[in-house]
Amino acid sequence: MATVFITGESGTGKELCALAIHDNSARATGPFIALNCGAIPQDLLESEVFGHVKGSFTGAISDKPGAATAADGGTLFLDEICEMAPALQTKLLRFLQTSTVQPVGATRPRKVNVRIVCATNQDPLDAVRRGAFREDLYYRLFVVPIHMPPLRDRGEDVIEIAQAALHRFSVEEGRNFAGLSGEVETLFRNHPWPGNVRQLLNVIRHVVVLNDGGLVTLPMLPESLPRSVQPPPAPAAAAPTDPASSGYVLDSLIGRPLAEIERIVIEATLARFDGSVPKAARALELSPSTLYRKIEGWRGA
Template structure:
């Protein structure tokens, strides 16, 4: 690359490592193909890598496009990194796996990846795996022929066929029935679809982007998400931060939305009082951007003034804020951890009603472990929920739990060594 900087590099590997894919794209790889792949996908990658005689949209993609062109609002540092990542991965044909809490804008992100890709002129077809009954989802994705089942009164093109030449977006992918995941995996491996009732499969050329508000690794560990499908889809991960981690973005989004909704509803609102601004900055926003939009819409519909004041905030919104604050303050309290669910070896017998006196004399690592274990227990054994309370990523907790397990195994191995 240093000798011939214009060389287009296509990385082909059977190693589905996420880090390898990200490193390859950052190092300048034009495409990342995961074996096995079909010849149509390979030919498409080569054609996309061919030098163009005229400048294309690809040159500026490695920089951060303006957030407004992507559908996002916000200039925080964490979102600037997201914009850069979108610009980078959009240039590839690799599958993108978007994670993030509900209401963080995963579909907006998927649409932006499509819009800044070479497939922008093709269709963007979203399909919500959690909103369609499992017995109908196969037909929605792959289509069906007339008479294939009761109620099939005509042929129907599935989302995969409609998205040909463009992007197929699977929202809430972890909600897909495990049996249908097998068929989806075959589709990803062969790029062929077979509508319900059809005798022969047919080829389609689509790019796959998927999203979930769950922890996909945990779902795989629990047996709810196929491991082979996870590694097929989780090539380039992209995590959207919750609103409370986006610094001043909450005020930027609120002001932009206030002006927009006021215009729609013929209201005079132009700004927020200092008290409301402080309240918005300190609120945890468990529903993220979607919750903020609902609050602004409620204010604009029910009131009319130039400035939003505290008394205009919805009553249930302020009540939920007090409840969330109380829950966070008491989350690490007095419930013993269910080791039989977590299978985390403990260094001491579980105790109840721990307080600060019980922590005196313990190391920082021991205190951290106590807080983590009891926060998980107080959230019914859910590691993602505990991570949200502790304001860390679920992967951080999984890593710590794994370390504690390995440490306990090493201690047991040392105890079994013969003494001289």
């Protein structure tokens, strides 16, 4: 089956997306094995992915199958794939090409049937350009790309996610909440949510644990969450597209810093596509994650 490459900022729900892909595939009855490549020391990552045999290195007191073998018949989710060491990237590429696993210290490979879903909060193309990620591995993995947009760009999703979390946490904690007040909904819509869905869930959990129920009001929210948030500025107006005006547009850009010109072009393209980052990214031949990062940088400036 085709590999899936999920991109998006930290906290946008990339693992939940991977799990949804697994649950809605023909492999749903098989195992779903998740491995965070950034959370495991590089000298142990090969053993975690491919396993090892007893005595293959100090501390290997018994055979270990590894995540790739454990996922046989199901899905192997490799989170933070761009954190993988170059030497292991080579072995992962061979695994993708041959569907065989050779544990550390083993003399014979084993055939497995695994679907790979990977994710990163980096721009994978930028990692390729920097030489941190193999180009051939990138093209082998980047077959079905999925971008998880940040929560601040998901409109009314923030309210639906908050309400669903409020209901779920209320059941878990034995509380009885009626919903969100209008002031809280307005605040949630305008807040930039730098921690994305993970931060929103943390806020809702805080409310449910420390309050008895009723309507969620502003005083119930954690003090760390600003009570007054300015809505993000509207995208700048698109540059004129009339050929007769092209000379004027060029004259208006001459002498400006390149970074400022880049921002003008990006904001004009966003305006052309009604603020849609994925559409603007395709028009500019950029990855959506690159565009999101630039926009976030401007907001924080």
